[in-house]
Amino acid sequence: MIGDAIDNDQVEILLxxxxxxxxxxxxxxxxxxxxxxxxxxxxxxxxxxxxxxxYTVKTDKQxxxxxxxxITVNVTEMFRDPSFYRALRNDVLPALGTYPFIRIWVxxxxxGEEAYSLAIVLKELNLLNKSLIYxxxxxxxxxxxxxxxxxxxxYLKQYSENYLQSGGLKDFSTYYTANYSLAKFDETLNSxxxxxxxxxxxxxxxxxFQLILCRNVLIYFDKELQHKVFNLFDGSIEKLGYLAxxxxxxxxxxxxxxEYKRVKMEKIWRKx
Amino acid sequence: xxxxxxxxxxxxLIIGGSAGSLDxxxxxxxxxxxxxxxxxxVVIHRKASNESLLTDLLQSRTTLKVSEAEEKxxxxxxxVFIAPADYHMLIEDDHSISLDxxxxxxxxxxxxxxxxxxxxxVFREKVVCIxxxxxxxxxxxxxxxxxxxxxxxxxQNPNTAIMPYMPQQAVLGVKPHVxxxxxxxxxxxxxxxx
Numbered sequence: 296m297i298g299d300a301i302d303n304d305q306v307e308i309l310l311x312x313x314x315x316x317x318x319x320x321x322x323x324x325x326x327x328x329x330x331x332x333x334x335x336x337x338x339x340x341x342x343x344x345x346x347x348x349x350y351t352v353k354t355d356k357q358x359x360x361x362x363x364x365x366i367t368v369n370v371t372e373m374f375r376d377p378s379f380y381r382a383l384r385n386d387v388l389p390a391l392g393t394y395p396f397i398r399i400w401v402x403x404x405x406x407g408e409e410a411y412s413l414a415i416v417l418k419e420l421n422l423l424n425k426s427l428i429y430x431x432x433x434x435x436x437x438x439x440x441x442x443x444x445x446x447x448x449x450y451l452k453q454y455s456e457n458y459l460q461s462g463g464l465k466d467f468s469t470y471y472t473a474n475y476s477l478a479k480f481d482e483t484l485n486s487x488x489x490x491x492x493x494x495x496x497x498x499x500x501x502x503x504f505q506l507i508l509c510r511n512v513l514i515y516f517d518k519e520l521q522h523k524v525f526n527l528f529d530g531s532i533e534k535l536g537y538l539a540x541x542x543x544x545x546x547x548x549x550x551x552x553x554e555y556k557r558v559k560m561e562k563i564w565r566k567x
Numbered sequence: 568x569x570x571x572x573x574x575x576x577x578x579x580l581i582i583g584g585s586a587g588s589l590d591x592x593x594x595x596x597x598x599x600x601x602x603x604x605x606x607x608x609v610v611i612h613r614k615a616s617n618e619s620l621l622t623d624l625l626q627s628r629t630t631l632k633v634s635e636a637e638e639k640x641x642x643x644x645x646x647v648f649i650a651p652a653d654y655h656m657l658i659e660d661d662h663s664i665s666l667d668x669x670x671x672x673x674x675x676x677x678x679x680x681x682x683x684x685x686x687x688x689v690f691r692e693k694v695v696c697i698x699x700x701x702x703x704x705x706x707x708x709x710x711x712x713x714x715x716x717x718x719x720x721x722x723q724n725p726n727t728a729i730m731p732y733m734p735q736q737a738v739l740g741v742k743p744h745v746x747x748x749x750x751x752x753x754x755x756x757x758x759x760x761x
Contacts, residue, residue: 325665326660327689328669331669331684331685368667368669514666514667543666544638
């Protein structure tokens with residue numbers, strides 16, 4: 296961006312610092328997106344020079360928390376892409392219903408909207424009591440928000456529409472209580488969730504799952520990193536388990552894609 | 568500055584628009600040459616649903632291949648790439664496409680500013696950006712970047728735009744290379760051919 300000028304070299308310097316000092320590796324993130332996030336933060340926080348920005352990111356632990364939260368994208372919503380949740384409800388989760396115990400990983404869960412959406416569908420299928428949702432993110436502060444299960448009330452009209460379009464059976468407002476500007480979701484939903492930090496770039500598999508949801512996370516990774524993460528997922532999905540991606544993401548060019556079968560028109564694949 | 572770079576060959580054309588811009592696109596597309604020597608990227612505000620409607624509509628009006636942009640796809644000459652609904656679209660140095668689901672910009676996703684800025688950084692003086700009809704100011708900041716990098720700024724004549732606000736804001740804020748009526752737009756694009 297001209298004018299406030301964080302250039303490609305500076306992005307690389309900064310990301311190398313972040314890796315060396317804080318242990319977070321963003322070097323294989325899609326360059327244009329991460330550069331835009333960094334330039335945006337630099338302008339937002341009114342730094343006067345790149346040197347000052349670099350020094351602060353490197354030495355100020357408190358500021359680094361903000362850096363981490365701001366350069367990763369934490370925009371999410373409940374029941375985003377209603378047709379996707381319809382497929383989960385009608386095709387995927389019923390197939391998992393025969394298992395005695397269902398383990399699901401929401402990778403890159405951000406503030407938790409997808410985990411709560413999933414829990415609602417599980418509840419309506421009478422599967423929630425035998426399910427466990429592992430919700431992970433690189434970013435500890437968004438997990439704190441996710442644990443609380445409180446979302447801004449002004450989004451709830453949209454979420455409620457999404458929910459109904461996805462085949463929701465109830466009055467959506469029965470799942471939350473309005474509390475000033477926030478909607479607090481029913482605690483039976485997050486009683487079946489485990490929140491933990493996990494970095495898809497550097498951390499390993501930690502369990503076997505019947506379903507992994509990772510939606511709109513991989514678009515921020517370059518091709519090689521995407522394939523590494525697919526391998527990580529592959530090592531974490533049981534046979535006949537499912538992998539669900541965002542509406543613009545695909546397994547297509549990954550070498551092991553042949554071992555997975557697409558579920559209808561959605562971005563859901565079943566391991567063969 | 569613009570005068571010195573008029574001769575730079577066009578490496579990418581970005582067309583941004585909002586309310587009232589579809590009519591212009593439908594006027595332009597049938598007249599486009601079939602051997603356009605650069606990629607055309609279209610960023611139009613619209614609802615998150617109706618996924619392929621815009622793509623199908625534009626495809627029906629041209630022999631150029633029109634498709635919704637896929638993430639990591641590489642821009643190629645003579646093809647039309649539509650920024651998908653509800654994603655920002657950015658361009659990498661290797662001319663591949665990155666999609667981004669970050670915060671809306673100017674209440675919009677895709678935001679015209681985001682793609683204009685990204686294209687300006689990558690293609691510099693070889694980018695041509697056209698801003699069409701619309702009723703918010705998305706695209707104006709992006710056009711400033713295009714100007715700063717020496718690219719060409721083209722604005723639809725607000726007097727002939729269905730929604731004049733967006734091109735008006737652009738004319739007030741940015742020095743355009745040229746202001747065009749919708750019926751002159753296709754000729755202008757065809758003449759960018761190298």
